[in-house]
Amino acid sequence: MGGAVWYVETALDRLYRFCGALAAVAVVLIAVFVGASVVTRLMGVYVGGLTEGAGYAMAAAGSLGCAYAFGAGAHIRVDLGLNACPPGLRRRLDQFATAAxxxxxxxxAFYFLRMVRISWIYGDISDGSDGLPLWLPQLPAAIGLVVFAIALVHAALHYALTGESRIRDNDEALLVEPGKE
Structure with a gap:
């Protein structure tokens, strides 16, 4: 059983890293779309869809990066109150927060997938100048939310079964010793 659990956790960690890489690609696409928009406007040429493309890439980057950021401990957490709690209570509160x-x-994620399905069924088209079927830009965001949901359930189950958090604690990385800035 231990080998199977290791294999599943390794596969999930690879999935989270892959989605993080896709989010990075989406951030680069944002820069490309914005840069192309600036350059074409300076040249006096209008290219439709650049603004919308940047928005779609931003939605993809925001959701696809969630699972990776969660596992890396990069999400904002309220540790001030938790740090004042005894370790047992802190662990239970953290487990509750992860489960919630x-x-x-x-x-x-369920309703986002439902929205993509409805956009597909009804053939919704964007209102922007690109005239893109809406399910196309919605799909990467929905996939990112599904993977984030998997990461959260994975973390909650891991926490419940082992009592250990899968979230890396980045507090040490944020502490800077005097004179070593």
Whole structure:
């Protein structure tokens, strides 16, 4: 059983890293779209869809990067109150927060997938100058939310079964010793 769990966790970690890489590509696309928009406007040429493309890439980057950022401990957490708690209570509160976030993001991912399906069925087209079928830019964002939901459920189950958090604690990286800035 231990080998199977290791294999699943390794596969999931690779999925989270892959989505993080896709989010990085989407950030580069944002820069390309914005840069192309600036250059074409300076040249007096209008290229439709550049602004919309930047927005679509931003939505993809925002959702595709969630699972990777969560595993890396880069999400904002309220540690001030947790640090004042005894370790046992802190662990239970952290487990509760992870489980609650799992439920909330699963709900969000479900309805986002439903929105993509409805856009597909009804053939919704964007209102912008690109005239793109809406399910195309919605799909990467939905996939990112599904993977984030998987990461949260994965973390909640891992926490419940082992008592250990899968989230890296980046507090040490944020501390700067005097004279070593």
């Amino acid at each position: 976030a799992s439920v909330a993001v699963c709900f969000l």
